[in-house]
Amino acid sequence: MGAMIVKEIRQLIRDRKEMLVLLLMPVVLISILGAALGGQFNPGEGTLTVRMALVDQGDRQQQWEHFRMEADQVDLDPAFSGLLEELGQELSLPDLFQDTLTGPDWGETFEITQVATEEQAHMLLQNGEVHGYWLFPEDYRLATWRQMFLRSDQSVPDLELVLGRDTGLRGRIASGITAGFLDQMNLGKELTYALGETLFTSERADLQQVMTRMEELGADVIGPGVDGQDERLNTITAFEYYAVGMAAMFALYTAIFIAHGSYREKRDHVFDRLLLAGISPVSYMSSKMIAGTILSMVQVLILFGFSRMVHGVHFPDPLSFAAVTLGLCLAVGSLATLLISLSFRRNSPELIGLFDGGVVTVMAFLGGSFIPVQNTSDALWVLGGWLPNGAALRGYLSILRGAEASVTLSTLIPSLLTTTAVLMLAIMIFPRRSETT
Numbered sequence: 001m002g003a004m005i006v007k008e009i010r011q012l013i014r015d016r017k018e019m020l021v022l023l024l025m026p027v028v029l030i031s032i033l034g035a036a037l038g039g040q041f042n043p044g045e046g047t048l049t050v051r052m053a054l055v056d057q058g059d060r061q062q063q064w065e066h067f068r069m070e071a072d073q074v075d076l077d078p079a080f081s082g083l084l085e086e087l088g089q090e091l092s093l094p095d096l097f098q099d100t101l102t103g104p105d106w107g108e109t110f111e112i113t114q115v116a117t118e119e120q121a122h123m124l125l126q127n128g129e130v131h132g133y134w135l136f137p138e139d140y141r142l143a144t145w146r147q148m149f150l151r152s153d154q155s156v157p158d159l160e161l162v163l164g165r166d167t168g169l170r171g172r173i174a175s176g177i178t179a180g181f182l183d184q185m186n187l188g189k190e191l192t193y194a195l196g197e198t199l200f201t202s203e204r205a206d207l208q209q210v211m212t213r214m215e216e217l218g219a220d221v222i223g224p225g226v227d228g229q230d231e232r233l234n235t236i237t238a239f240e241y242y243a244v245g246m247a248a249m250f251a252l253y254t255a256i257f258i259a260h261g262s263y264r265e266k267r268d269h270v271f272d273r274l275l276l277a278g279i280s281p282v283s284y285m286s287s288k289m290i291a292g293t294i295l296s297m298v299q300v301l302i303l304f305g306f307s308r309m310v311h312g313v314h315f316p317d318p319l320s321f322a323a324v325t326l327g328l329c330l331a332v333g334s335l336a337t338l339l340i341s342l343s344f345r346r347n348s349p350e351l352i353g354l355f356d357g358g359v360v361t362v363m364a365f366l367g368g369s370f371i372p373v374q375n376t377s378d379a380l381w382v383l384g385g386w387l388p389n390g391a392a393l394r395g396y397l398s399i400l401r402g403a404e405a406s407v408t409l410s411t412l413i414p415s416l417l418t419t420t421a422v423l424m425l426a427i428m429i430f431p432r433r434s435e436t437t
């Protein structure tokens with residue numbers, strides 16, 4: 001088996017056309033795409049815009065007057081009256097939410113259109129003028145003030161988020177900031193509960209101290225990252241993205257190279273002579289998978305070595321990098337065995353040519369090698385995660401962002417399941433010894 005693996009490596013070295021496809025072409029594409037599309041990845045050079053409508057069905061002044069009438073009926077210390085007036089106005093949550101969206105952190109990301117009714121917001125969504133809208137119900141402020149200051153058991157109406165179809169990354173940003181806002185609302189409620197002994201007795205609370213503490217506790221709540229990731233993770237540059245995308249894509253061509261070589265062996269009766277020499281089909285297929293794994297690993301390491309030296313692409317977690325690379329290369333090896341089985345079963349290289357001519361391109365698109373598909377469609381993003389190249393791309397990007405190893409490794413689970421299924425299918429399709437002669 002070792003001799004057969006060495007043979008595959010020597011064959012690749014002698015085949016200059018394949019060397020050109022597997023090594024030189026991705027190097028050129030990394031440099032061209034990274035330089036041409038840098039503005040779409042670097043912050044400040046190409047900002048993703050989320051257009052949203054905001055519907056506030058409540059009247060702030062009316063609801064505040066209503067709340068003050070209820071608060072006056074509660075046995076509160078007179079010294080707290082002025083503090084409650086100022087603190088309550090500060091904690092008008094719909095207004096806080098809008099201030100967050102238009103503030104320095106998110107102002108360049110969101111374009112907010114404020115409308116009076118849900119019907120108007122829905123019309124904007126149907127016309128494609130917004131990606132979605134938020135709806136604050138009529139008694140939202142009143143219910144939150146009751147819970148925060150009067151310890152009411154009345155539930156707060158739900159803040160509604162309505163998104164259009166295929167909003168992709170924009171939808172996840174809107175969902176993430178909504179979840180962060182709700183977390184901050186709960187934080188404010190718990191903080192006022194914690195200050196309850198002060199608020200409902202004659203001890204005077206310091207408003208500035210309270211607000212400062214709330215800002216400290218809530219600073220990391222509004223604005224969670226996409227897919228649960230912290231926005232403080234590293235930013236991905238275009239060179240980093242396309243180094244990963246091209247490496248994941250062109251690794252698939254290694255499977256095609258292995259499959260073409262195997263079919264030539266069958267056509268030239270080399271495979272028959274191997275069977276006569278006592279090489280079992282299992283050993284033959286195992287050598288092809290191992291060869292595909294090793295060759296793709298060498299290819300990926302060369303590409304990333306070039307990217308580090310020329311474009312400064314550096315993976316800060318070597319162990320996670322090794323795990324993602326091994327997962328990708330095992331998938332390439334299993335894909336090579338499937339193509340071999342199909343070509344041997346049909347006694348034709350047509351399916352290998354089909355994979356080379358179109359399937360790889362489709363897999364590269366779904367996996368995100370050309371563009372970040374999460375910006376286009378949630379469905380494509382989910383589907384791409386089940387492909388070996390898509391899962392590897394996510395894993396590599398997770399490492400570059402500086403995410404935890406557990407987050408990175410979780411991206412490999414769908415790919416490993418797909419790899420196992422492909423390998424089992426290849427074994428079932430491969431002709432028996434009597435059928436190969």
